[in-house]
Amino acid sequence: xxxxxxxxxxxxxxxxxxxxxxxxxxxxxxxxxxxxxxxxxxxxxxxxxxxxxxxxxxxxxxxxxxxxxxxxxxxxxxxxxxxxxxxxxxxxxxxxxxxxxxxxxxxxxxxxxxxxxxxxxxxxxxxxxxxxxxxxxxxxxxxxxxxxxxxxxxxxxxxxxxxxxxxxxxxxxxxxxxxxxxxxxxxxxxxxxxxxxxxxxxxxxxxxxxxxxxxxxxxxxxxxxxxxxxxxxxxxxxxxxxxxxxxxxxxxxxxxxxxxxxxxxxxxxxxxxxxxxxxxxxxxxxxxxxxxxxxxxxxxxxxxxxxxxxxxxxxxxxxxxxxxxxxxxxxxxxxxxxxxxxxxxxxxxxxxxxxxxxxxxxxxxxxxxxxxxxxxxxx
Numbered sequence: 001x002x003x004x005x006x007x008x009x010x011x012x013x014x015x016x017x018x019x020x021x022x023x024x025x026x027x028x029x030x031x032x033x034x035x036x037x038x039x040x041x042x043x044x045x046x047x048x049x050x051x052x053x054x055x056x057x058x059x060x061x062x063x064x065x066x067x068x069x070x071x072x073x074x075x076x077x078x079x080x081x082x083x084x085x086x087x088x089x090x091x092x093x094x095x096x097x098x099x100x101x102x103x104x105x106x107x108x109x110x111x112x113x114x115x116x117x118x119x120x121x122x123x124x125x126x127x128x129x130x131x132x133x134x135x136x137x138x139x140x141x142x143x144x145x146x147x148x149x150x151x152x153x154x155x156x157x158x159x160x161x162x163x164x165x166x167x168x169x170x171x172x173x174x175x176x177x178x179x180x181x182x183x184x185x186x187x188x189x190x191x192x193x194x195x196x197x198x199x200x201x202x203x204x205x206x207x208x209x210x211x212x213x214x215x216x217x218x219x220x221x222x223x224x225x226x227x228x229x230x231x232x233x234x235x236x237x238x239x240x241x242x243x244x245x246x247x248x249x250x251x252x253x254x255x256x257x258x259x260x261x262x263x264x265x266x267x268x269x270x271x272x273x274x275x276x277x278x279x280x281x282x283x284x285x286x287x288x289x290x291x292x293x294x295x296x297x298x299x300x301x302x303x304x305x306x307x308x309x310x311x312x313x314x315x316x317x318x319x320x321x322x323x324x325x326x327x328x329x330x331x332x333x334x335x336x337x338x339x340x341x342x343x344x345x346x347x348x349x350x351x352x353x354x355x356x357x358x359x360x361x362x363x364x365x366x367x368x369x370x371x372x373x374x375x376x377x378x379x
Contacts, residue, residue: 077214084222089114207260
């Protein structure tokens with residue numbers, strides 16, 4: 001066994017790489033430019049946060065960019081939404097087994113405060129069954145529903161238009177986690193009547209880490225999870241009521257947001273070829289199946305994520321060899337989504353490969369060659 005000429009990056013569901021070169025250039029320029037006086041001292045006469053909000057509005061499918069508060073990542077956004085939503089002891093939150101710990105752990109904290117949290121199972125590919133969801137809404141009468149758009153473990157995309165309609169019919173608001181989909185597949189928050197959505201900038205938006213946020217529909221008031229300076233209205237004892245200031249306490253990560261803005265503009269000028277990425281993912285999954293691997297292959301829409309195991313080899317041993325001997329950068333384990341594993345029959349976790357628009361045909365072939373060597377080694 002020996003490594004290939006260049007490392008192969010297949011961990012884009014964790015963070016995307018490579019980034020467009022304009023991203024690093026924009027961050028460097030922001031750090032090299034003297035701060036201005038406006039508000040909290042960003043680049044003079046240019047509000048990068050407003051520019052990012054404007055770019056994001058089209059991707060999120062919303063008409064009011066000001067309803068998007070920007071922070072550190074999707075975890076920040078989920079915490080703002082979950083802890084800021086007006087819940088009281090005895091209220092119910094409905095969620096699923098497919099959620100990330102960025103949802104599970106805040107909800108666990110709510111349970112300690114007397115909020116009821118109901119979790120429904122997903123199918124063997126990680127997708128929410130619409131009939132199970134609708135039934136749970138009727139039975140539990142949740143005030144808030146929290147749902148991922150796509151599983152970070154299997155790539156299965158949920159039909160949000162159907163699930164959101166069921167939540168609305170039950171009188172619930174819906175918080176959607178689009179961390180795995182924004183920039184990869186269409187997101188239509190207003191059309192779907194989604195009330196809140198959390199996102200991150202460093203995955204398929206191709207921006208730097210330290211960027212992300214939360215969208216909150218007009219008319220929904222959240223209690224700020226963080227309070228502090230806003231740069232304006234400093235005479236107020238509480239956070240300003242208007243969005244996005246209501247949720248944006250403290251100095252923002254301006255250099256990284258210059259990088260995210262560069263990534264968003266680059267992506268708009270270079271649209272993702274979704275069909276090509278889907279075809280590459282299909283070729284990789286079929287190749288793994290032919291090698292005898294157990295692969296989770298969702299029917300219908302999915303992100304470019306594949307979870308698999310190699311028969312007779314522990315996931316950790318397999319991953320160590322694929323990374324150590326072949327320089328394939330991947331992810332192994334529970335992927336911060338422990339509840340889904342029993343539903344998909346992978347209690348011990350999976351090896352996860354996640355592609356991007358920059359993944360090449362040669363890289364797919366090399367990954368399959370490496371797995372073939374692993375299977376044939378008889379370890």
